[in-house]
Amino acid sequence: MTEALRIVVIAPDLDVLDPRDDHALLQAERSRALRIGLLENGYNLVAVLPGDSFLAERLAQLQPDMVIVDAESEARDALEHVVMATRNAPRPIVMFTNDGDTSHVKDAVAAGVSAYIVAGLSADRIRPILDVAMARFEHEQALRRELADTRVERDEHKAELHNRKVIDRAKGLLMQRQGLSEKEAYDRLRKAAMDKSLKLVDVAQRILDVAELLS
Incomplete structure (x- = not known):
C-alpha cells in the first residue's frame, strides 16, 4: 500500500x-x-x-x-x-x-x-480532483525540467563554440607570429595551460588580450 x-x-x-x-x-x-x-x-x-x-x-x-x-x-x-x-x-x-x-x-x-x-x-469528488491536480503538477514539473535541461545544453553548446573560437584565434596568432604549425601552436597552448594549471581557453584568451594590448 x-x-x-x-x-x-x-x-x-x-x-x-x-x-x-x-x-x-x-x-x-x-x-x-x-x-x-x-x-x-x-x-x-x-x-x-x-x-x-x-x-x-x-x-x-x-x-x-x-x-x-x-x-x-x-x-x-x-x-x-x-x-x-x-x-x-x-x-x-x-x-x-x-x-x-x-x-x-x-x-x-x-x-x-x-x-x-x-x-x-462531496467526499467522492475529492480523490479524483486531487489525483488530477497531482498528475498535472508532475507533468508541468517534468516540462520545466526538460526546458531547463534544454537551456543548459544550449548554453553549454554556445560556450563550447565560443571557447573553440578563442582557442583557434590564439593558435592562429601563434602560427602567424612564431611560424608554428597548427599542431605546434596547439601543443604550446596546452603545455602553458598545464604548467599554469589553467584551462586551455583561459590561456588562449590571455594570449589574445596581450596581443591586443601590444597591437
Missing part, C-alpha cells in the same frame, strides 16, 4: 464568534466538510494553517505533498501567501471555494494553482 499523501490545508479558523453570522457558519461547515472528506479518502491531513507571512517557514518544516487552499473571495490573499511560500519548493496547489465568480480562475492558474474547484465538496 502506498503511503498516504501528506496534505496541508490553508483555511480560516473554524471558530465562529458570532452565532448569528450565517456566512461564517456556512464557511466553517464547508471547511469542516472538506477536512472530513480528506480523512475519509485516506489522506494524511498533517496541519491546518492560516495563510499568513509565516506560511513558508511552516511548509518548510512540514514538507507536505500538496497544499489545499480553502477560501472565499474575501480570503484570496491566502492564495498569494501560498504561492509565495511554494515559489522555491513547488508543490501542487488546489483551491476549493464556493465563490461563483470565476474571473479569478485564470490568475489563480497562472500563479501555480493546479486545480480550482468551485463548490462540489
Whole structure:
C-alpha cells in the first residue's frame, strides 16, 4: 500500500464568534466538510494553517505533498501567501471555494494553482480532483525540467563554440607570429595551460588580450 499523501490545508479558523453570522457558519461547515472528506479518502491531513507571512517557514518544516487552499473571495490573499511560500519548493496547489465568480480562475492558474474547484465538496469528488491536480503538477514539473535541461545544453553548446573560437584565434596568432604549425601552436597552448594549471581557453584568451594590448 502506498503511503498516504501528506496534505496541508490553508483555511480560516473554524471558530465562529458570532452565532448569528450565517456566512461564517456556512464557511466553517464547508471547511469542516472538506477536512472530513480528506480523512475519509485516506489522506494524511498533517496541519491546518492560516495563510499568513509565516506560511513558508511552516511548509518548510512540514514538507507536505500538496497544499489545499480553502477560501472565499474575501480570503484570496491566502492564495498569494501560498504561492509565495511554494515559489522555491513547488508543490501542487488546489483551491476549493464556493465563490461563483470565476474571473479569478485564470490568475489563480497562472500563479501555480493546479486545480480550482468551485463548490462540489462531496467526499467522492475529492480523490479524483486531487489525483488530477497531482498528475498535472508532475507533468508541468517534468516540462520545466526538460526546458531547463534544454537551456543548459544550449548554453553549454554556445560556450563550447565560443571557447573553440578563442582557442583557434590564439593558435592562429601563434602560427602567424612564431611560424608554428597548427599542431605546434596547439601543443604550446596546452603545455602553458598545464604548467599554469589553467584551462586551455583561459590561456588562449590571455594570449589574445596581450596581443591586443601590444597591437
